[in-house]
Amino acid sequence: MGDNAVIPDGPSGVDRAAAYWTSQAARYDRWGDLAHGHPRYRNAWQDALGALAGHPARDGTTPLRVADVGCGTGELALLLAEMGHHVTGYDIAPGMLERARINAAAAGPLPGTAEVAAAESRDLPLGAGTADLVTSRMAFWALPDPVAALREWRRVLAPGGRIVVIDALHFATPATGAGRARHRAERAFWSVVGRLDRRRGSRAGPSPAFGRGDPPLASVAPVRPATPGVAWRSVGEPAAVFAAADLTGVRVGWLDEVAAAHRSTAPLRWRLAGLLPRFYSLTWQADAPSERQRNGEGHDDADR
Numbered sequence: 461m462g463d464n465a466v467i468p469d470g471p472s473g474v475d476r477a478a479a480y481w482t483s484q485a486a487r488y489d490r491w492g493d494l495a496h497g498h499p500r501y502r503n504a505w506q507d508a509l510g511a512l513a514g515h516p517a518r519d520g521t522t523p524l525r526v527a528d529v530g531c532g533t534g535e536l537a538l539l540l541a542e543m544g545h546h547v548t549g550y551d552i553a554p555g556m557l558e559r560a561r562i563n564a565a566a567a568g569p570l571p572g573t574a575e576v577a578a579a580e581s582r583d584l585p586l587g588a589g590t591a592d593l594v595t596s597r598m599a600f601w602a603l604p605d606p607v608a609a610l611r612e613w614r615r616v617l618a619p620g621g622r623i624v625v626i627d628a629l630h631f632a633t634p635a636t637g638a639g640r641a642r643h644r645a646e647r648a649f650w651s652v653v654g655r656l657d658r659r660r661g662s663r664a665g666p667s668p669a670f671g672r673g674d675p676p677l678a679s680v681a682p683v684r685p686a687t688p689g690v691a692w693r694s695v696g697e698p699a700a701v702f703a704a705a706d707l708t709g710v711r712v713g714w715l716d717e718v719a720a721a722h723r724s725t726a727p728l729r730w731r732l733a734g735l736l737p738r739f740y741s742l743t744w745q746a747d748a749p750s751e752r753q754r755n756g757e758g759h760d761d762a763d764r
Contacts, residue, residue: 525546529599
């Protein structure tokens with residue numbers, strides 16, 4: 461996944477991170493496991509997401525207003541819209557957003573809706589209490605300040621709403637020899653893919669995701685940001701981030717049915733490269749609305 465380098469926080473750091481992730485957009489679009497995975501694998505994801513958020517198109521549950529943070533090329537946003545939810549995906553990378561819009565157009569009409577917009581994880585363009593669900597899939601590890609991000613997600617969450625983070629321990633060293641061998645193979649695989657992508661990019665010229673007033677990618681070092689999540693070695697570490705953000709009672713789950721479907725359907729090249737992570741979910745739920753709130757009588761004193 462490229463060399464690791466420190467990218468400072470603040471506007472310049474965000475710009476450099478956006479440039480890096482834009483440089484990765486084509487690769488993510490080609491290798492997206494949800495977009496290109498077997499139908500059985502996609503169905504396993506829908507079952508897992510349905511347990512976490514409901515599946516309006518299948519079971520008639522209420523569609524949710526979803527903010528998908530770090531949406532990338534739109535894989536999760538489109539899957540949730542396919543399930544009947546109303547999703548807005550947010551990302552800082554112009555190239556990711558460009559491909560997400562292309563993928564949304566290609567998907568055609570869906571039971572729900574999906575759109576994307578530029579936004580940073582700590583500054584969402586949403587009013588307080590306007591999202592029923594905040595999701596982040598395979599992006600939480602890459603946030604520069606996940607504690608501040610969680611506090612922002614709590615701000616936009618409606619009473620009774622949920623934050624659902626889905627990720628994997630991308631950088632943990634496996635305990636077994638076989639696992640370490642797969643880990644080395646995966647690192648080598650992505651290193652080769654990254655070099656090929658950079659070579660294609662240098663031949664193709666600047667990304668069309670940048671406007672005329674934006675710097676070409678060549679002027680901004682395409683290095684992956686050094687973020688707290690790179691150091692996570694157990695699921696307890698991202699779970700502790702919730703506690704640091706004053707979100708207690710987070711529930712940890714393992715999406716083992718998804719992993720089983722992936723093992724049985726993934727292309728051989730993915731299996732050889734070790735691209736079969738064990739996904740976990742971290743779920744936090746806000747307090748349900750009070751009787752006065754349900755009756756439209758405003759906030760309780762405790763909520764002010």
